[in-house]
Amino acid sequence: MYDVAERSGVSIATVSRVYRTPDSVRAQTRERVLEAARQLGYVPSGNARGLASRTTGVLGLCFPDYADADAEADAEADSDADDAVMLYSDQIIRGMERAARRHGYALLIAASLEGGPESLVAKVAGRVDGFAVLAQTVPTEDLEVISRRLPVVMLAGPREIDHLDHIVVANADGERELARHLIEDHGLRRLAFVGGEAESPDAEARFLGFQEACRDAGLPVPDEPDLRAEMMTQAEGARAAEALLDRETEWPQGVLFANDQMAVGALRALERRGVRVPEDIAVTGFDGIPLSRIVRPPLTTVRQPIRQLGEQAVELLVQRLGNSGREPVSLMLPVSLIRRASCGCG
Amino acid sequence: MYDVAERSGVSIATVSRVYRTPDSVRAQTRERVLEAARQLGYVPSGNARGLASRTTGVLGLCFPDYADADAEADAEADSDADDAVMLYSDQIIRGMERAARRHGYALLIAASLEGGPESLVAKVAGRVDGFAVLAQTVPTEDLEVISRRLPVVMLAGPREIDHLDHIVVANADGERELARHLIEDHGLRRLAFVGGEAESPDAEARFLGFQEACRDAGLPVPDEPDLRAEMMTQAEGARAAEALLDRETEWPQGVLFANDQMAVGALRALERRGVRVPEDIAVTGFDGIPLSRIVRPPLTTVRQPIRQLGEQAVELLVQRLGNSGREPVSLMLPVSLIRRASCGCG
């Protein structure tokens, strides 16, 4: 910048003005400066600008390190498809990028590895005006500290810190609606629910919705999921399906899985065992992943508006950047039931 | 930082050391500092650190503003699927993010809107250690200037600036292999090629491959594509298919489209006209988009390793950051033929 100033015979203040407030500089001077900048290959330092102006024009996203889950998903899917499957994080990124672009922000993304001062989270936090975090990505205490300095919005998970903005999807509502559909529209009465580990807030919320539907329909209300999977993967789903079949008791008429991955695994296991879906047993998932459309039979599920999650996150951040005094909000995004063949529809 | 230093009774230099080189500080001192930082909610400023150390630990990606293309794609696809389709840019982002993470970098992404000093490109360039650009995203002259200051790698397109690293996919090879397959394995002789606008380097490279295959097989070598679509969309593909049918001359035995979108549109148009694929006419695409698998009949196509494109980009950037003297390289990533029903396979 000093070089540009010297070369064009002005002060650095004027060079700065050329970039920040072009109209405040005489056209002739401005051209001289821009020409010099071009000749010198001048690239303004975002760091310096950010330091001086205390703002970066960048929003951030921290998401968990899915590396293992991906490797697994890739291995399970036919290799043909592994490039095609859009992950949760991909969709959030896309949503945030769109919204950020609309507001003139760039987006900084990083998967958190471990914690500690040198973590990527710390790097992100120091380089953005505000950021979103996927639940269970960053240790609560770190978030607690960081959120005192800049806007943070928490996505999809329990509200661990109450002064943070927070967005979830309507897990319970979705599962309740799904169960209601099975009960009322398909006349099923003996339903089983396969959940995840008790620490998964999503899975728990979905089970809650299932309970509500049972209650609403006057059916017995289970205290616990019939089965809990550790990993919520296809393999676990297959295992759960077989466990359900091998029980002494009569088969359930329908099985609700806490996510699509498990339901897909179950579909395959049932096919191997010669159990017809939906004639013998109805199967449902949750999430609305692409795979749910492709499997046979197509999976009835509940779609989460993941992209909107990202867009809303940016909206909240931008709002708070404009008005830091705003009360923290907690949004719940509506989900939508997708009826396909695996429950008997279509 | 000054506050932290004061509170823990040390100098700012020591605070800095606690974060940069923890081992050089006595454990007891370090704990005092970290405790003070926690109490004060200290978040190190990435800007200041970047300014002082002249490095950001961030890599960047600039890609075109697909907003319009997306809206169109969403409208064409059943609404059910619009969240599921992974775009070109999504895949590159994923690839770059993975690779960047491995090397300890975060990723800054921005879709370029217009040019000018205030463009997102300028913002990205000033905040990263190096970045990748999708072809035709950033004006060549801007890139010329920026690339004098930091590593830039150009993705998928002509090599406009010869001192830049550059990665392309083997468009010509792929199309040649595809045409060879149609000619040799399926015995087709009368082939048509539907290209894009002459300015699209990808489409042109693919046509080149087609020409080569004709030459290799001793077939007449066309000078120009039989048809050129303006937009390479489904609608244009459908139109092209109909135009081909309506010609005076005999129908071709096979039609190679320069991308999947057009081929899919053609598939639908042919179905409407009662033309059977592949019995009456074979159809092929290029890209390997997810949709190509779902349409009926499934589309024979050439898959681009888009994710690898992103990963390689990061590798090149990291290499160059380590050794700025390295000669610029130009990589060509191999593609793979995917044989499905639309050419008569399967």
Added chain:
DNA sequence: ATCTAGGGTGAATGCGCTTTCATAAGAGGG
């Protein structure tokens, strides 16, 4: 007891920019 290393710490400088505040140069008005 004195000397020597070496680890731990502080003072000071500068990274490249934004932003007042002050000043100079014109533009009208009397």
Added chain:
DNA sequence: CCCTCTTATGAAAGCGCATTCACCCTAGAT
């Protein structure tokens, strides 16, 4: 022709950190 009011520009003070150099202190060697 002098005075006031804009408009364009310059000078200078940080922004928050990394880093060098100098210094002090302690432990081991002599």
